[in-house]
Amino acid sequence: MSGVLGIFEQREDLLKAVKEARTENLGPLEAFSPVLDEDLIEAVSPGKSPVRRLTLLGGVTGGICGLVLTIWTTAQWPLLITGGKPLISIPPFLVIAFELTILFGALGTVSGFLYWSIWARHRRPLPYDTRFTQDHFGLWIECPSVDTEQVVKFLKERGATEWEIR
Amino acid sequence: MIKRRDFLKVMGVSGPAALLEACAPPQTEQLIPYLVSPDNIVPGVPAYYTTQCRECPAGCGMLAKTREGRVIKAEGNPNHPVGQGHLCIRGQASVQSLYNPDRFRGPLLRDEGGQLRTTDWEQAEELLTSRLGQIKASGSEQRVAWMGRLLTGSMEQLTRQWLQSLGSERLLFYETFDYEPLRRATQIAFDRSELPSYHLQDARFLISFGADFLETWRSNVELMGDFQRMRKARSTERPDNFVHISQRLSLTASNADWWIPITPGAEVQLALAIIHSILEQGLAVPEVDSDRGWIESLVEPYSPEATQNATGVEVSSVQELARRFSQDSPSLALGGGVSSTGEQAVSLELAVLLLNAVAGNLGKTLTFGIPSALDQLATYQEVLDLIQDMNQEKIEVLFLHEANPVFTLPQSCGFAEALEKVPLVVSFSRLPDETTARADLILPDHHFLESWGDFSPRAGVVSIQQPAMQPVFDSKATGDVLLSTAQNIDGMASEFEHSNYFDWLHAYWDSEIRTQVAAEQSWEEFWPDILRQGGHFQEVEPVTVALRNFSTQIRLQPEGLEGPEDGHALLVYPSAAFFDGRNANNSWLQEIPDPVTQLVWDGWVEVHPESGREMGLQEGDVVTVTSPYGSVTLPVHLFAGLKVGVVAMSLGQGRSGELRYASGRGDNPMRLLSPQAEPESGSLLWRSVRVTLAKTGERHQLVSLQARPQDHPRDTLIAREVQDTPFAEQIFPSQLSDSASGEEHDTASSHHEPIDFYPPHEHPDHQWGMAIDLDSCTGCNACVAACYAENNVPIVGKEKCAQGREMSWLRIERHLHDPPVTQESALVQPQVTSVPALCQHCHNAPCEPVCPVFATYHNPEGLNAQVYARCVGTRYCSNNCPYKVRRFNWSASEFPEPLELQLNPDVTVRTSGVMEKCTFCVQRIQAGKNRAGREERQLVDGDITPACAQTCPAEAILFGDLADPDSRLSQRVADPRGYHLLEGLNTRPAITYLKKLVPEKPFDEE
Amino acid sequence: MSSTDRPHNLSPDPTTTRFGRVNRDILGTLHPGRLYFAALALCLLGIGWGVWSWVQQVNNGLAVTGLHNPVMWGAYITTFVFWVGIAHSGTLISAVLFLFRARWRTAISRAAEAMTVFAVMTAGLFPIIHLGRPWLFYWLLPYPNQRGLWVNFRSPLLWDVFAIGTYFTVSVLFFYLGLVPDLAILRDNSTGWKRRIFSIASLGWSGSTREWKHFNSSYLLMAALATPLVISVHSVVSWDFAVAIVPGWHSTLFAPYFVAGAIFSGLAMVLTLIIPARKILHLEEYVTPSHLENVAKLILFTSLIVSYSYVIEFFFAWYSQNPFEQTVFMSRLVGDYAPLFWLMVVCNCLTPMLFFIPSARRNTALLFVVSLLINVGMWTERFVIIAGSLARQYNTTTWGDYGPSWVEWSILLGSLCWFLFWFLLFIRHLPGLPIAEVKEAMIHGSPARNSLSAEGQP
Secondary structure, three states, X not given: OOEXXXXXXXXXXXXXXXXXXXXXOOOOEEEEXXXXXXXXXXXXXXXXXXXXXXXXXXXXXXXXXXXXXHHHHHHXXXXXXXXXXXOOOHHHHHHHHHHHHHHHHHHHHHHHHHHHHHHHHHHOOOOOOHHHHOOXXXXXXXXXXXXXXXXXXXXXXXXXXXXXXX | OOOHHHHHHHHOOXXXXXXXXXXOOOOOOOOOOOOOOOOOOEOOEOEEEEEEOOOOOOOOEEEEEEEOOEEEEEEEOOOOOOOOOOOOHHHHHHHHHHOOOOOOOOOEEEOOOOOEEEOOHHHHHHHHHHHHHHHHHHOOOOOEEEEEOOOOHHHHHHHHHHHHHOOOOOEEEOOOOOOHHHHHXXXXXXXXXXXXXXXXXXXXXXXXXXXXXXXXXXXXXXXXXXXXXXXXXXOOOOOOOEEEEEOEOOHHHHOOOEEEEOOOOOHHHHHHHHHHHHHHOOOOOHHXXXXXXXXXXXXXXHOHHHHHHHHOOOHHHHHHHHHHHHXXXXXXXXXXXXXXXXXXXXXXXXXXXXXXXXXXXEOOOEEEOOOEHHHHOOOHHHHHHHHHHHHOOOOOEEEEEOOOHHHHOOHHHOHHHHHHOOOEEEEOOOOOOOOHHHOOEEOOOOOOOOOOEEEEEEOOEEEEEOOXXXXXXXXXXXXXXXXXXXXXXXXXXXXXXXXXXXHHHHHHHHHHHHHHHOOOOOHHHHHHHHHHHOEEEOOOOOEOOOOOOOOOOOOOOOOOOEOXXXXXXXXXXEEOOOEOOOOOOOHHHHHOOOOOOOEEOOOOEEEOHHHHXXXXXXXXXXXXXXXXXXXXXXXXXXXXXXXXXXXXXXXXOOOOOOOOOOOOXXXXXXXXXXXXXXXXXXXXXXXXXXXXXXXXXXXXXOEEXXXXXXXOOOOOOOOHHHHHOHHHHHHOOOOHHHHHOHHHHHHHOOXXXXXXXXXXXXOOOOOEEEEEEOOOOOXXXXXXXXXXXXXXXXXXHHHHHHOOOOOOOOEEEEEEOOOHHHOOOOOEOOOEEEEEEOOOOOOOOOOOOOOOOOOEEEOOOOOEEEOHHHOOOOOHHHHOOOOOOOEEOXXXXXXXXXXXXXXXXXXXXXXXOOEEOXXXXXXXXXXXXXXXXXOOOOOOOOOOOOHHHHHOOOOOEEEEEOOOOOOHHHHHHOOOOEEOOOHHHOOOOOEEEEOOOOOOOOOOOO | OEEOOOOOOOOOOHHHHHHHHXXXXXXXXXXXXXXXXXXHHHHHHHHHHHHHHHHHHHHHOHHHOOXXXXXOOOHHHHHHHHHHHHHHHHXXXXXXXXXXXXXXXXXXXXXXXXXXXXXHHHHOHHHHHOOOOHHHHHHHOOOOOOOOOOOOOOOHHHHHHHHHHHHHHHHHHHHHHHHHHHHHHHHHHOOHHHHHHHHXXXXXXXXXXXXXHHHHHHHHHHHHHHHXXXXXXXXHXXXXXXXXXXXOOOOXXXXXXXXXXXXXHHHHHHHHHHHHXXXXXXXXXXXXXXXXXXXXXXXXXXXXXXXXXXXXXHHHXXXXXXXXXXXXXXXXHOOOOHXXXXXXXXXXXXXXXXXXXXXXXXXXHHHHHHHHHHHHHXXXXXXXXXXXXXXXXXXXXXXXXXXXXXXXXXXXXXXXXXXXXXXXXXXXXXXXXXXXXXXXXXXXXXXXXXXXXXXXXX
């Protein structure tokens, strides 16, 4: 795949570039930033992250596992009466269920993060400049090689200090 | 009447088998398989041997429980009239004296250098025979003397005959505590030189003048049983029927309804005052009309008014005592006891006998004609004569048998010095003691659980003593020593047809007893039956006696005490655990707290807090106690249960020598006593000196297992503040006042339906439970010792006791509500309640749900089970136990060789880091089920008895099945006196306590 | 092909240079001097001593401790509760304040999160150390085993196992998640094997918008999960006591009371760690007095809740007319435990009152001293509650006092060193401040201004 990676020093320039690239729909975009920048996210890929679905899934699974584990294991040895309490004494079991809800929820969330942001990126590698984690911004515009020049021009005009053609 | 299972217990027993069975080696390291198994040893199944306790002269019947050829537990013999199946703390602990690690490994001989050297029996006996041979040859008289414990029957016969053939009559039966004043008094009053027998169970009112019959006086187990029968009969309206008169709140006194702390020496006057008042109120029985004249003139000067100053007892009280003593007929007055043996001892006994006569108790609660073995005891005077002869070097050989006179005689009488004058001192002692330290030849005797023997505590009771196991060490039965030496002395062998004691015993029983009691039976019929029963028992008809005028012989001038006027009268009393010190090296007895003071592992001098304040003495101050005859150094224990002006010391501690448990604890009061004998009876003057206390400036930690609020809990003194503490309301709705009034009773009774958050759980087959009658419990600690023995409970020693790490599963909490002597009247309520505290096996046990690994849970039979193997030691269960009956193994427990032989193979020895507690003797429950199973029957009530209930001489503990509505237990828990500890917590314990009955009104109030 | 014929724009650029400086400053903290290694060595020494003492305990049994009837729990459980409490503030700052959008948290969040992880690691040691048979600790875990026996889920100790286990896992994940962008920074600033390690650790983070998007959402969700968790964890710990029938433990008040106490003590510990750290690592510009002041305000707030709980406890005891409760609380007021009780009142209730004075809140030295006092006070509080109540239960004849033995003190010291050891490793190898977040704060305006903003209070 081919495209152009422009490197910006000004966050504002980048934002502008992204917005205009969208209007001129220059093709798929990806921006790079050293910081979490909600405006940028909104501009590049609007919409909600799907991670929360995995969180919910994990939480529910955890809760069920908690109840199943406690009730099933207790039923394994029905002789064990303690303190005059019934075998299946729900109140204490709820504590276990709750903790497992949280645990599985958290695990779901993290796996969501790994899947969508880490794994997704590994599947679809993009050019990268180490300065992105430091103090520079970047904009990758994917395009058929014919009008690379046009894209470069576009980026130059928007204040990109460097560019790289792939 | 022998119960079926008791019969089965002893079924497999027969004499030769008893000898033969002992194939199991005492050393655990050699494992010898049974190639040809003895017919009466089934591995895993206990064999019971009837024998009898020889820890003291009382002679209770005993069953020795053996497993794989070793004794693991001592229990009372239910067929035996003495003890009736129960044992006291000392009897329970006798297994530890059997396996005592300090016992002599074999015979010892003192060499030229004066060192004791181990030798073998041949050498030892050779030396003995040569010396005795010379004496025998020389034909000189009275050169050999024997001083030993009370013997009857075959052993007495043997010893006497043996000495006679050596030309000596000198056979002194020496016991530290004799009853000479009483015997002398009966001689004077009734012309019978024998101890009377008492029938407490028939008495309706009891006055004891210093007789501590629940601890050591005469036959304490038997008397405690009788006492309880007497108490059970009393009315709840007027529950007070026992008055104790003494200077110290002994265990017996603390079980009295009324205690009269009396000035030493005033007892006689009080007794006479009561007689005076009886006559005055015209309550005397007609039988004494003939003697009325001299009695009236005798008591004339002792009107209640006249004696009030001396005795401190109000006229009204004396009159009430007189009234109740004569009207609640038959009543009984007991007199004597070590601590009241002063110059007036005989007079006191006379007065008491007269009191009984006047109230018409003769032939009812007080009978004659049943001579006691104690009548055979030598008087202290005879001992003094012996000492004199020893000093005059008239004695060439002195035999000491189960006696430690150097320790138990007043040091001032010079016995130790006199020993130096005796060329050959032979001791048969099993343990190193003060006397063996001076002996030339030590021929260790068997323990009574290892040897044959017989003993007749009183007429009509002849018990057999069977060896229950192979000797632990290289000891030899004294009877065998006597016979084998006799064989080797010229001219002696002929006089003894038997060469070993077993044959001698057989012959004796055949000739002396069978012919007497069962002439029609053949020996083969007779003997196994004796072994099964544990002896031969029959009722002996008492004889009637006539009162004689002894007004001239009664000594009425008040007794004097030697020593400085400003001093304190010294009171020496026998230790409930150590008796006269013979048991001091027994680790259980050292660790089980003293029943009165709750102190462990120590000796002390008891000082009244008031006197303490005057002398500026604190608890634990080390003082030098000085009498005209010597001095001892002891820590002070402030004890409110004393007559002011008296200090008390128990006999038993202060042992010297290499005794790992006893040495270096406390001191021996015998250093302080006067050497004089009581002129009238020739008994030892126990109460004869005043002492002075001087601070040494040192401090000594006295350790009590019972915490006291306010002060540092591990500090000493009984928890007398318990009344003002929250626990009191919970543990003592136990006063009668509550149970009488209904609404308070609701809070205390166990019969209202508790409200539970969860549905109840059922116990289909059994629900084990227990009832403990606080009114019966005397706090004697026998159950505690039984628990130690049954459940392999380790001892931890004084230091860990001080840290609160004792392991006792069962403890007797002694609650003394308020200091007794603060009360106005001379008659004070001791207000002592002894509460046996053990795992309550709660229906809703708080300890169970908190255990993360199910190490403790509720089993289907209502037991709160503790699974040691499963325990990881979070100790949460103990935190959550409101009764604090769980014990944690802070470190690995130790059983010094050969004590490990005593361990009960049915009970795990717990490892370090696990929790343990009372199991209701689950191994016995299992055994009971197995037995029922083998006999193909259902469990019946009484099949299962835990160790504590089994031994309880007061029968205060009842175990049974709550699921069975007809069980004795179910009936007893329905008693209106029933309540649960800390009932408000709704833990619903399986143990029901029955409240103590205490008088509500002052004594002389109608 | 790349074209570089065009010269760079050399005009100084605010964003870039400021970001650059942030990197330099914060990454600069990762090269400490001699003092650091001395401290590290000391910690290792302390850990060694603690381990040796513990070996003594395992060999000789718990007899070497001061524990006895009836005080079965003592210094170990006290310290367990103490460290669990410490952990809580970390989560509070990183999660709860995040949800509250209190941006000033940035300055201390990273350190606080690290502290949480290490505190839980320390706390987790004690339930095992205190066991009678510690080698069997795994019997508390529910796994199929040959004993054919599972665990008793009715036991609060099991709740602990799950609560602490969950809490540790979630804290670590949360900590790591927040660390990923910074790890990428470290990667791009390092060379050789370090670079390799960091590139693995940073999961190849590139800062692309999509990564940031999912990162943002995950972080938010984790915070949302951590918040109820942190409350549940200390509630569960408090139930170890509250569900027991021990007078002085058996109280419905315990959960909120303990949670407040936990956050209270944790915040104090944050100050104890941060104040010296910012000096030594020259982070005054990033961790400003205003940040510390906000923490001080939180401390004051939680201190008031804790004090209120103390009062209410006594009210309950009095109002219930339960003699046993009253006995316990009297023994705290005037009994054997009074000295400790009053010490804890001074440390936890009185000294924090200083923070009503604005100048006191901004006085670093004073903050440090007070934070130390609160640490002591909170340990004492747990000690009084645990040992003090156990020593005065229903049956007066079984009362008994408790004091830790040298073994217990040594193990406690060891655990403190263990905690500091990990914290030292952390400040040496990972940025003590979340670089990306600091930069993020910049694009929203200068960190200083935000930290001054009043949105500090939850």
